[in-house]
Amino acid sequence: MTENEVEIVEVGPRDGLQNIAKYVPTAVKIDLIRQLAGAGFTRMEFGSFVSPKAIPQMKDMEAVLEGLPPMPGVTGMTLVPNSKGAQRALAAGVKDLIFVMSVSEPHNQSNVRRPTEASIADFKATLEEIDPLGELTIRVGLATCFHCPFDGVIDEDKVISTIEKIVPIREGMEYAISDTTGMATPAHVKSLTKRCIDTFGGSARFCFHGHDTAGFGIANVLAAMEGGIRSFDTSVAGLGGCPFAPGATGNIPSEDVVYLFQRLGVTTGIDLEKLLDAGTMILAESGAPMASHVRAIPRARLFADLLGIPPSRAVAA
Numbered sequence: 515m516t517e518n519e520v521e522i523v524e525v526g527p528r529d530g531l532q533n534i535a536k537y538v539p540t541a542v543k544i545d546l547i548r549q550l551a552g553a554g555f556t557r558m559e560f561g562s563f564v565s566p567k568a569i570p571q572m573k574d575m576e577a578v579l580e581g582l583p584p585m586p587g588v589t590g591m592t593l594v595p596n597s598k599g600a601q602r603a604l605a606a607g608v609k610d611l612i613f614v615m616s617v618s619e620p621h622n623q624s625n626v627r628r629p630t631e632a633s634i635a636d637f638k639a640t641l642e643e644i645d646p647l648g649e650l651t652i653r654v655g656l657a658t659c660f661h662c663p664f665d666g667v668i669d670e671d672k673v674i675s676t677i678e679k680i681v682p683i684r685e686g687m688e689y690a691i692s693d694t695t696g697m698a699t700p701a702h703v704k705s706l707t708k709r710c711i712d713t714f715g716g717s718a719r720f721c722f723h724g725h726d727t728a729g730f731g732i733a734n735v736l737a738a739m740e741g742g743i744r745s746f747d748t749s750v751a752g753l754g755g756c757p758f759a760p761g762a763t764g765n766i767p768s769e770d771v772v773y774l775f776q777r778l779g780v781t782t783g784i785d786l787e788k789l790l791d792a793g794t795m796i797l798a799e800s801g802a803p804m805a806s807h808v809r810a811i812p813r814a815r816l817f818a819d820l821l822g823i824p825p826s827r828a829v830a831a
């Protein structure tokens with residue numbers, strides 16, 4: 515990536531859908547992924563191999579993967595909470611796994627029903643068992659890095675000491691520094707992301723995974739960028755949230771982040787119009803509430819501004 519480029523990782527098919535009570539049919543999930551790939555996303559969360567009792571929405575993960583058409587150049591990651599999830603992912607041919615664990619104990623307990631130390635130990639043992647040669651691409655989904663729904667604001671030192679325990683398991687992994695509850699302030703995001711990069715930059719990669727509960731999402735994206743981050747998790751139409759983090763709302767909307775970077779002259783590789791179309795489809799099919807500012811802007815104005823022409827002329831055209 516050049517200085518003027520960022521990566522937007524679309525997490526709608528996993529983080530976006532997991533919090534929606536209405537079951538989204540397999541064919542719609544497949545269509546969503548296909549449309550998002552068509553909009554230019556080269557890395558996505560395709561879903562998760564979790565307990566169907568914990569997240570019924572993800573019970574068709576195998577069928578979704580089986581039904582996907584070939585999408586050259588697109589990397590699909592799937593989240594796993596434990597070794598059983600990792601085994602299911604491998605059996606389905608997945609090569610990019612996200613192991614989820616939380617910095618805060620009560621959230622780890624609520625989300626995956628065990629202490630963080632147990633998640634780290636299971637992660638280590640699972641990797642040794644399923645990937646002794648290091649052929650898989652592994653991301654650590656590090657939840658509650660800023661704020662926990664039960665413990666409140668999280669101390670930076672606790673995040674650093676948690677990463678210190680994980681880094682020796684495998685060099686070069688990616689860490690999604692996650693604002694699970696969407697309550698982080700921009701100052702906190704800048705400070706922690708910078709500290710992570712300064713401390714582990716040689717042995718780990720970092721992306722920022724934000725939610726927009728407090729309305730600081732876009733500000734937090736810019737703050738993470740100031741901290742040195744160039745990869746951002748976002749969700750189409752701002753869908754999503756963690757069902758085990760009460761009071762958290764959706765991810766930062768992909769449309770808003772793509773539009774922001776376009777206005778700033780930073781390349782994302784995403785076709786905003788196709789992204790808007792994908793969002794229209796999934797909002798209609800899921801009945802989920804829309805949480806994107808950009809979706810509320812009349813399209814003519816949106817694209818006229820991007821082209822630098824008055825909206826009246828864009829409408830006429």
Ligand code: COA
Binds near residue numbers: 565600626757
């Ligand atoms: N996929 C499917 N089923 C799974 C599973 C997985 N990854 N892990 C466990 N199970 C099944 C077990 O086989 C067992 O099934 P049974 O009741 O038919 O025997 C049952 O779930 C209970 O297993 P157990 O190991 O006791 O799990 P648990 O009840 O303590 O739940 C998790 C732990 C991790 C499986 C569950 O909390 C979970 O899936 N959490 C994911 C939460 C999530 O996705 N959050 C949002 C993302 S951040």
Ligand code: ZN
Binds near residue numbers: 725
């Ligand atoms: Zn999330």
